[in-house]
Amino acid sequence: MMIQLHPIGVIKSPVTKMSPGNWGRVQSEIHLEKRYTAGLKGLEGFSHLLVVFFMHRASFVPDKHLLRRPRADKDQPKTGVFAQRTKYRPNPIGISAVKLLSIAGNVITVQGLDALDNSPLLDIKPYMPIFDQVCDASLPQWVDRFEEGYF
């Protein structure tokens, strides 16, 4: 079975090379295809969005990526791809919660989006705490180290 998706726009970012961090201050523009502009009505009422995009420059190689040390750090345990947020995944779908800065026509400006320039846009969803905010989430200790410098 195969699933076919069509990009609905493109992400314009100042970040053009694979980058391991410092995403927090990055401002990106999401250029939605104009035929979808009406679909943005009401989005301005939300402070944050989920941006769903295709990580078009990451290829998944099972022997290399199914088990991998997070961020290729030799002090980290070998960990499965589904226990990590690495871009090297069987279906490289990026999901990022970002701050909405402005909407002008079909262009949405956001802050903190960890997508490379020209990433194809798949979806935009409003960030809704009932769906997206888990307040009592617990996680393993290695993540503390992973997080340093990402945003």
Add this chain to the structure above:
Amino acid sequence: MMIQLHPIGVIKSPVTKMSPGNWGRVQSEIHLEKRYTAGLKGLEGFSHLLVVFFMHRASFVPDKHLLRRPRADKDQPKTGVFAQRTKYRPNPIGISAVKLLSIAGNVITVQGLDALDNSPLLDIKPYMPIFDQVCDASLPQWVDRFEEGYF
């Protein structure tokens, strides 16, 4: 441009018909293709996951769905598809934060997944607060009403 994805498993849910709510207590099994089982190593350390799936029974009809009253409620304002979490989207990718109950081989049992039975699985990501938890998110008032009874 077209993007091709391949399901990496299937979701088995007791919910077989389109349902507007009561997802909170639903327990579902995610059957990952066995060749990916090693990719689950370390996932047991997380309390919550993001399940990414294809909403295979929802078709997007622009004239009907680009602008729509949330949950077809006539007291709601007409709102764009990208300001809603409706399943009727140009790329029907479902993203749900759920509670991890258990992992046995290639079968992951979760609670609160709003996916219909037999939905194709696209990805599993660990829920990481640094990425997924926005504590100061604000949103429009109509969402309060929308949320009643969903979980």
